[in-house]
Amino acid sequence: MTDIPKTYSPQEIEAKWYQFWLEKDYFHAADTSDKPSFSIVIPPPNITGNLHVGHALDNTLQDVLIRWKRMQGYNALWMPGTDHAGIVTEIIMEQKLEVWGTSREALGREKFIDRMWNWKNESRGTIIEQLRQIGCSCDWERERFTLDEGLSEAVRTAFVKLYDDGLVYRDTYLANWCPNCQTVISDLEVESIEIDGSFYHIKYPIKGSSEYLEIATTRPETMLGDTAVAVHPEDNRYQHVIGKTVILPLVQREIPVIADEFVDREFGTGALKVTPAHDPNDYELGLRHDLPQINIFHPDGTLNQSAGSEYHGMDRFDCRSALIEDLRDSGLLMKVVPHPHSVGHHDRCGAIVEPYLSPQWFINVKPLAERAIEAVRKGEVVFIPEREEKRFYHWMENILPWPVSRQRWWGHRLPIWYCDDCGEVIAAVETPLECTCGSQNLRQEEDVLDTWFSSGLWPFSTMGWPKTTPLLKSFYPTSVLVTGWDILFFWVARMIMLGLKCHGEVPFRKVYIHALVADEQGQKMSKSRGNTIDPIDTIYKYGADAFRFALVFCTLPNPYMPLPESQIEAGKRFANKIWNASRFLLMNLGNFDPSRTTNSNDNLYLCDRWIRSRFNATAKNVTACLDEYRFSDAAHALYEFLWHEFCDWYIELIKQRLYYTDDSSSKQTVQSVASDILERTMRLLHPTMPFLTEEIWQRLPHEGDSIMVAPWPNPNPAWDDPESENAMQTIMDVIESIRSIRGEMNVAPSSEVEILIKAPSAKNRNLLETHLEDYLPSFTRISSVSIAESLEKPAACATAIVGDLTLYVPLAGVIDIGAERNRLEKRLGKLTADLTAARKTLDNPKFIERAPKTVVMQKQDLLERFESEKEKLESNLNMLE
């Protein structure tokens, strides 16, 4: 066993165990089982993407849950897969095509799609392989992709079902249009960004008059599509122009001045240019006043022929500049005023979104939303943290129709066919052969569906829906969904709506919404900020377990979670600490034979009973934390127990017995207790740090083939031992006091000191007499220990007080009286303050009267302790001369 390396090196260990688990098929969940079911579907990452830190967090948390539940005896399914990620993937492909000197249009739909599939097949596995590197125990045999035939059938089925129920319709509407991607997008995909824009004040001359109206606009180029000017009906400034005609500058089109209450008199000049085809408000205004809609843009954002020959073919922003110059030249530009305002940008490509008239397919999600809200209100889906539920309601209650068609090629083509002969529109799961009119001139809709539509079906489409499969029966609704808050509306809300609609049941019982990863300054990690960390580099540098531990440790129910590199380093140090504690133990197991150990408590030392009791508390705590999705607390509990109880104290406490005991049965006992506690703790830690724990577990005495399938450690009620915990606490306090004196008095660690302890109570005297000499040498160099009911304070010594105990450490020739006085006075100052506060509370008759008895008693105890300690401190101070 001495061949165990001194430092933990994760690389080969991680690869080895992952392969082992795969070979043993531990990741695979049975279709049906006698065990209770637990299931999670992975938020499918982009098939052509790379793992980023957000994925790492999301999937680590899922892996923690799934490994934990598996150990708890569940038939645990983690359904993996990937998403085709329509628009983003196409954007990247188009960039590649440009480099290769071609384009989407040049290739045509069929060849373009072929390229996409080739790319998909090439990159297939990249992100999956990365998930494996962080240790994800997904059921890889069941891996799905949103464009697979089965899932595509689910998409068609769901869409047709919605169509048949009258929830799908086609409409020409002023929707958000991305001129760069040349597709409509939903309002969720529009990101408002504040820009330093300008207000352009333009003269609109009134026909047959020398007067003009002053119009302020942020988008002067849209004036080419103006079909009216509007003022407030009660605006005194403009009463005389209502009903008159103005001449649209440059264009010379005559347009009416209308009155509408929508216009805000306070804003701008109180006169509004109306462009029904290019502004949502103007669109509504136009409908009310029956104004013409003049579309001045091509789909790519260049000006079309309606803009007039002057501007035809120009880009919309070039046109703005040109138009401003022309207005200036004509003397119609009055002024340009800085006007910061927010402008919609496409969240995928960053282009400024254009409100644009086009025929689109919509889903009327209002009825679905109502049902989803009801389900959440009834608790069929529980949000963690709870506050996310409010965001959910807020969005759902104000939901608008969902534009689902996209003018793109990579995705599910809408299962809609048009009859060229009779104009019939057919929605069908399978390609129809002929129309009801008998015509075979059927043409499928060109548009594809929004990627989020297929994602919305993910929890059941991956399990075989629309077929009724054993998998659906066993695992739907899934137990919990784990995802970031940024896709609550995009994805979570839609899954709930579509799950209820299509499968009649919510898709998951719980949603755990985690933070987005931020850097040390609290800034979200993003490529544009350049503050990202690469998970694969990080794993290489620190090890997967260290990375996972840091992620779990930092996971709090906040919107952003800082993940400083120092925390990942701490994870690495923790892994190394565990490694070395295990190494120590393994080196001292000798020819220990666990099978010969009885479970008798006879030979147990105080510290054995203590560590078992502490283990119990830890096991309870960790389980409770995971039950409540308090990941960070679980990690803290494990860290605290392993490092600061097991390593700092227990290992030190047993060294004497392991090193110097000849009594083989006593040695056998401590070997048994220590290896048993470590083995169980490895199981508690396994979901968080799977590789390290497997490696150590395999080396320790254990039962079974893998820690992965070992049972989750439950607390053993027989191990709860508050008395031992109290006794150990006293001993630890004594040791800490001595160490503190040595440290503060600058006693060299190599020099031995004498310890005298006045122990008035028989209980503590007995405790110290029985145990202290066993334990003390491991912690501090001592020449002798004297314990007595009462003893005289030696000259020139430092003192400390622990409960009713008074410790004397003679330091003749070493002690600095001034330093010791300072030390004691400082302690006394704090003590006096605390004592005064406690006394004040207790002197209040209302406190005695109204506070619970236990609280009063606690306070009284506390006061007594303060008083006794103060008394001792003062006497020590007085004797200091």
Add this chain to the structure above:
RNA sequence: GGGCGGGUAGCUCAGUUGGCCAGAGCGACGGCCUUACAAGCCGUAGGUCACAGGUUCAAGCCCUGUCCCGCCUACCA
């Protein structure tokens, strides 16, 4: 404009239904290569819990107001 979250140690944050002397990690300072671990060990310092009121026997926690910060959301051209 509306909504949500936050302001606790130098930094990042815990602090679960109000009730032991307000904690952790990192950083700082001092001392140790003590045979599991220097990726370690020991010790020390550092906080008017944003501010002002209120409720209560008791407030970091509950209520009101103020000041900051962040985010989400909204059609003011």
